[in-house]
Amino acid sequence: MIELKNVSFNYENASIFENLSIFVAEGEKIGIVGESGCGKSTLLKLMAGLYVPSSGEIIVDGIRAPEEIIKKVSVVMQSPMLLPLSILENITMGHEYEDSKIEKIIESANLKKWIDSLPEGLNTYIGDSADELSGGQAQRIAIARAMFKDSKNLLLDEPTSALDGENAASVLEAINHFTEGKTVVHVTHRKKHLEGYDRIFLMENGQLTEIWNRYKEKT
Amino acid sequence: MNKTVWKILKDIGMLRFFILILLLRLPFDFLNGVISANMLESFIRLTEKGQSENLLKTFGTFLLFTVLLFGYNVTIWAAVSVKADMLLQKRLRNRLLNHILSRNGEEMAAYSAGDLITRLNNDVDRVNDYLTTPVNFMHTAIASFNILFSSVILLILNPSLYILTILVTVPFFILSSIIIIRKIPYYRKKSQESYADYTNWIEPVINAKESITVFDGEEIVLKKVEEASKEILRQNVKAHTLTAWSSFFNIMSGNLGYVLLLLCGNSMMGVGVKDYPQLLKITQYRAEMMKGSFIVNAGLNGMKTNLSGAARIEEILESDGEKISGQ
Amino acid sequence: MANLLLLIKRNKIWVALGILMTILSNLSQMTFVYLIGKLVNHIESHSSIKLSFILLIALLMATNAFTLLLKQYIGRLSTEKMAHSLRMGYAKRLIKKTVKEKTSASLAMSVAQNELAQANNYLSNTLFDIAGMLIMALLVTAYLLLQNVLLTLAILIPTLLILIYVSFSSRRLSAIVSLAQNEKNKMNKVAYSLIHAFPSVKIFGGEKLCLNAYNESFDVWKKQWEKMGRLSALYNTLSGVLSRIPLLLLLLIGGFMVIRGDILMGTLIVFVIMQGSLSESIMNLPNWIANFKVFTTNLSRIDIE
Numbered sequence: 001m002i003e004l005k006n007v008s009f010n011y012e013n014a015s016i017f018e019n020l021s022i023f024v025a026e027g028e029k030i031g032i033v034g035e036s037g038c039g040k041s042t043l044l045k046l047m048a049g050l051y052v053p054s055s056g057e058i059i060v061d062g063i064r065a066p067e068e069i070i071k072k073v074s075v076v077m078q079s080p081m082l083l084p085l086s087i088l089e090n091i092t093m094g095h096e097y098e099d100s101k102i103e104k105i106i107e108s109a110n111l112k113k114w115i116d117s118l119p120e121g122l123n124t125y126i127g128d129s130a131d132e133l134s135g136g137q138a139q140r141i142a143i144a145r146a147m148f149k150d151s152k153n154l155l156l157d158e159p160t161s162a163l164d165g166e167n168a169a170s171v172l173e174a175i176n177h178f179t180e181g182k183t184v185v186h187v188t189h190r191k192k193h194l195e196g197y198d199r200i201f202l203m204e205n206g207q208l209t210e211i212w213n214r215y216k217e218k219t
Numbered sequence: 220m221n222k223t224v225w226k227i228l229k230d231i232g233m234l235r236f237f238i239l240i241l242l243l244r245l246p247f248d249f250l251n252g253v254i255s256a257n258m259l260e261s262f263i264r265l266t267e268k269g270q271s272e273n274l275l276k277t278f279g280t281f282l283l284f285t286v287l288l289f290g291y292n293v294t295i296w297a298a299v300s301v302k303a304d305m306l307l308q309k310r311l312r313n314r315l316l317n318h319i320l321s322r323n324g325e326e327m328a329a330y331s332a333g334d335l336i337t338r339l340n341n342d343v344d345r346v347n348d349y350l351t352t353p354v355n356f357m358h359t360a361i362a363s364f365n366i367l368f369s370s371v372i373l374l375i376l377n378p379s380l381y382i383l384t385i386l387v388t389v390p391f392f393i394l395s396s397i398i399i400i401r402k403i404p405y406y407r408k409k410s411q412e413s414y415a416d417y418t419n420w421i422e423p424v425i426n427a428k429e430s431i432t433v434f435d436g437e438e439i440v441l442k443k444v445e446e447a448s449k450e451i452l453r454q455n456v457k458a459h460t461l462t463a464w465s466s467f468f469n470i471m472s473g474n475l476g477y478v479l480l481l482l483c484g485n486s487m488m489g490v491g492v493k494d495y496p497q498l499l500k501i502t503q504y505r506a507e508m509m510k511g512s513f514i515v516n517a518g519l520n521g522m523k524t525n526l527s528g529a530a531r532i533e534e535i536l537e538s539d540g541e542k543i544s545g546q
Numbered sequence: 547m548a549n550l551l552l553l554i555k556r557n558k559i560w561v562a563l564g565i566l567m568t569i570l571s572n573l574s575q576m577t578f579v580y581l582i583g584k585l586v587n588h589i590e591s592h593s594s595i596k597l598s599f600i601l602l603i604a605l606l607m608a609t610n611a612f613t614l615l616l617k618q619y620i621g622r623l624s625t626e627k628m629a630h631s632l633r634m635g636y637a638k639r640l641i642k643k644t645v646k647e648k649t650s651a652s653l654a655m656s657v658a659q660n661e662l663a664q665a666n667n668y669l670s671n672t673l674f675d676i677a678g679m680l681i682m683a684l685l686v687t688a689y690l691l692l693q694n695v696l697l698t699l700a701i702l703i704p705t706l707l708i709l710i711y712v713s714f715s716s717r718r719l720s721a722i723v724s725l726a727q728n729e730k731n732k733m734n735k736v737a738y739s740l741i742h743a744f745p746s747v748k749i750f751g752g753e754k755l756c757l758n759a760y761n762e763s764f765d766v767w768k769k770q771w772e773k774m775g776r777l778s779a780l781y782n783t784l785s786g787v788l789s790r791i792p793l794l795l796l797l798l799i800g801g802f803m804v805i806r807g808d809i810l811m812g813t814l815i816v817f818v819i820m821q822g823s824l825s826e827s828i829m830n831l832p833n834w835i836a837n838f839k840v841f842t843t844n845l846s847r848i849d850i851e
Binding site: 258259262263265266267269271274275278281282285286289290292293296297298300301302304305308309312313316317319320321332335336339340414417418420421422424425426428431437440441444445448449451452455456459460462463464466467470471474475477478481482484485488495498499 | 578582585586588589590592595600603604607610611612614615618619622623626627629630633634636637638640641642643649651654655658659663666670734737738740741742744747753756757760761764768771772775776779780782783784786787790791793794795797798800801802804805806811814815818
């Protein structure tokens with residue numbers, strides 16, 4: 001469950017949002033569309049606890065402190081933000097893991113075929129050779145990382161924006177594998193990526209307007 | 220002198236001029252050492268003999284010698300060397316630019332603009348540094364000259380003490396300045412590489428901070444940063460350890476040589492050594508020899524770094540290019 | 547300064563050991579020089595030198611070398627540990643910044659590439675030498691003052707006067723060096739423009755024009771550089787002459803004192819041996835202070851955990 005109550009946010013003395021409120025129920029999937037630079041990503045970072053609102057409240061699963069909210073969410077961002085570590089370490093971030101869980105994750109993230117083709121498999125270092133990864137491969141590793149964290153709340157910030165059609169489809173497929181039963185907020189400028197979502201909002205002039213509601217079945 | 224630099228100097232017609240300024244500079248350090256050694260000897264001898272009336276006169280004499288020597292340095296040497304420095308730079312820069320501009324587009328394509336600019340700006344500076352700045356060719360040549368002449372004087376003053384000096388100084392010098400410090404540049408390079416690893420980690424720490432926070436990756440990232448930082452520490456400590464051992468042998472050589480000279484000189488008093496003031500003078504020439512050896516050693520290492528510039532300049536000068544009229 | 551104190555505090559045991567070894571090394575060096583003075587007195591008085599005395603000198607010689615080795619090793623290890631604490635402190639601070647603290651990525655990266663790299667380099671290569679020299683200067687001054695106040699002042703007063711002269715001349719010189727450097731930068735910029743414009747130069751046959759433009763900028767630089775060279779030679783010559791004065795004065799005053807029987811020849815030789823390193827460390831003081839200021843400024847810009 002994610003709730004924003006009268007949230008305002010200023011950045012460098014400019015107001016980005018004023019009194020914004022939204023409630024995302026547990027297990028609900030919502031999409032937010034809007035022009036580039038309208039503040040969609042900022043809104044997502046507020047929901048993730050990465051930014052602190054100037055006023056108002058953000059509540060995720062009953063938690064209000066941003067440092068605690070971070071622990072309750074998973075985020076896939078526009079840029080995969082991989083670290084100079086092995087593929088495995090990038091997925092687990094150094095946390096303990098079970099082989100079976102990793103196997104399942106790389107399968108779901110459409111990474112298995114590629115990783116099996118690598119001489120060092122999951123232990124392949126992707127530090128200096130990060131540029132040699134395709135955008136799709138890097139983004140699927142970022143998705144695998146989000147799968148590994150396995151939070152109930154998943155925030156997606158245009159995860160396919162830098163990818164071509166084929167790669168984007170593969171990444172979207174990977175995402176759909178694990179969004180079942182989760183609370184999802186997906187920010188994108190391509191409405192077609194939001195098929196099957198419960199509600200879709202348009203972000204404009206710092207305000208959210210509902211433009212699709214599956215329950216009301218109207219546009 | 221390195222062959223490439225020799226060829227460059229010859230190419231631009233500066234070889235004779237450079238030899239002249241080197242010859243003008245050579246006596247300065249040696250004469251400075253001679254003044255120091257004789258000054259000590261004279262003062263101590265006068266003191267020994269209780270000739271207080273002559274102390275002030277000696278003070279004035281050596282002050283005058285010092286003023287004359289440094290006066291030579293500021294007038295003849297400085298004037299000639301500044302002119303020579305500029306003439307060398309002008310001819311070298313001109314020749315280089317001439318060669319670059321006389322190439323055709325296809326020849327130019329072999330080099331990037333940045334590469335050519337580096338040759339014209341930085342590499343000329345490096346050749347100039349090689350020839351004139353401290354811890355490079357000029358100082359190495361002067362120090363070699365100093366070692367040679369101090370050795371000759373020491374040999375004339377007392378052949379036995381000269382042999383003793385060589386026996387104590389040379390093995391320690393080889394051990395400390397050649398064998399021990401040889402690996403220091405390797406560890407320095409390793410340390411620089413480790414520093415690059417460290418900064419390579421700082422970049423994602425800054426730019427992927429949000430991912431690290433969301434996925435609770437602080438621990439693994441800090442572990443990796445610590446590994447890189449500890450590697451810098453390890454490599455630097457290896458280099459410092461060698462420096463420490465080098466200092467150990469240098470001080471041993473310095474102190475042992477000094478004490479042995481005093482003891483052996485004392486046993487020769489009246490036979491091979493006239494008196495204590497002369498013995499003191501011998502220790503001064505020994506000190507000049509040791510100082511010279513350290514400068515030569517440092518100079519040889521310093522020159523290496525600037526030689527890459529000379530090779531890159533020679534590469535351009537060697538290629539034929541039509542001369543631009545008026546040059 | 548707060549960051550420097552923090553780094554010292556985090557490595558206090560190593561820093562304390564480094565300082566202790568520096569003091570021990572200097573004490574053993576001074577004792578060795580003191581024995582050399584005694585040896586000179588034996589030589590001067592033509593008295594026999596006992597084997598036990600020679601063995602004592604040999605023992606001090608070995609102690610001196612070993613304490614120097616330990617001083618170098620432990621002292622440098624302590625500053626390396628401080629550098630490690632600085633690197634880790636910066637990384638930890640970056641990682642542990644809370645969401646409420648705003649971080650400018652470009653500023654943080656710039657600090658890592660400039661201030662942090664320079665401060666790290668200073669800690670690794672310079673701080674220990676400066677601290678060691680300062681400790682040495684203090685100990686040697688105290689030791690010489692205990693031996694003879696007048697002779698110590700004969701070294702210190704002219705050295706301090708030279709120090710004032712060196713500070714004045716280096717300030718004047720640095721202004722001219724900066725002017726000469728500006729002209730050199732302008733000349734380098736001309737070279738940059740000429741090479742970047744190479745295709746146009748070839749098409750329009752502007753090679754001669756280019757060389758003339760470059761030579762003009764070279765001549766402006768040359769004028770400034772020659773002026774700097776002449777002035778630098780003058781200042782360095784004067785400081786060279788002046789730097790001989792403490793030793794000359796020491797030999798003059800010391801000579802009178804030995805003749806009058808106030809001190810022994812050995813004591814004068816101790817002063818002659820110590821004078822060089824003491825004067826050198828005092829004369830380097832302005833440089834050290836300037837470099838130390840740059841270091842603390844760099845350090846103050848680094849946010850560490």
